[in-house]
Amino acid sequence: MDARFVGIEELVGTPSVAVVVDVMRAFTVAPWCFARGAEKIVLAESLDEALTLTARHPDWVALKDGPPAPGFGLVNSPGQLRSVDLAGRTVVQKTTAGTVGALAVKDAPLVLCASFVVATATARVLRGRDSATFVVTGEEGRAEEDLACAQYIARAVTEPGANAAGYVRRAAGSGAATELATGVRAGAHPDDVALCLEVDRFPFAVRASWDGSALTLHPYEPVSPAG
Numbered sequence: 001m002d003a004r005f006v007g008i009e010e011l012v013g014t015p016s017v018a019v020v021v022d023v024m025r026a027f028t029v030a031p032w033c034f035a036r037g038a039e040k041i042v043l044a045e046s047l048d049e050a051l052t053l054t055a056r057h058p059d060w061v062a063l064k065d066g067p068p069a070p071g072f073g074l075v076n077s078p079g080q081l082r083s084v085d086l087a088g089r090t091v092v093q094k095t096t097a098g099t100v101g102a103l104a105v106k107d108a109p110l111v112l113c114a115s116f117v118v119a120t121a122t123a124r125v126l127r128g129r130d131s132a133t134f135v136v137t138g139e140e141g142r143a144e145e146d147l148a149c150a151q152y153i154a155r156a157v158t159e160p161g162a163n164a165a166g167y168v169r170r171a172a173g174s175g176a177a178t179e180l181a182t183g184v185r186a187g188a189h190p191d192d193v194a195l196c197l198e199v200d201r202f203p204f205a206v207r208a209s210w211d212g213s214a215l216t217l218h219p220y221e222p223v224s225p226a227g
């Protein structure tokens, strides 16, 4: 598989397959929402749009990064989310990097939102594809945690069972991990870094598709053989 690794600003045209990587924390959080029972996640373009959507749909719940804020019932923290019951709920997610990256490739025929917790499932969806564009969402395409995860997934496509340890070590040493661990990033839980570094916590991938009015995430089961 021909793998390209680009920042959001470096995207040119519409890729046929896009894998949007945000390890810390948007696309670790999204699978956690599904694990806690969420039915779908709607990606908002702005905080205002997130609040407009939840005003229109009072049973939906808005999630943003940074500190807790009025109108947002959830924060972008896997450590905080893992004890929240989201059974049947629709989550509206808006973050600084991850959701922006997914919206930047919304016209691509296949968009996957990925992190270490869904790495192998994501690789299995990609198996057999000629090419994939990995969108490295953090730090203008240079975020080490996102790049390491993207490179691991690309490798796992052609090398099932590839050892993730070196990639996880790179992510553990990233600036984002340090910021989360030292309280620089608001809305964090002490377990966030560890939860973001868990490889294959979940057996499903996460697919983004346009549902007519919004880019919406759902769990997506790979159909290719296991591995």
Ligand SMILES: O=C(O)[C@H](CS(=O)(=O)O)OP(=O)(O)O
Residues within 6 Å of the ligand: 022, 024, 025, 026, 027, 065, 066, 076, 095, 096, 097, 098, 099, 138, 185
């Ligand atoms: O919530 C996060 O960890 C980040 C916040 S920021 O990029 O450091 O401002 O957002 P994300 O979109 O999940 O990378």
Ligand SMILES: [Mg+2]
Residues within 6 Å of the ligand: 022, 023, 024, 025, 026, 097, 098, 137, 138, 176
């Ligand atoms: Mg990030």
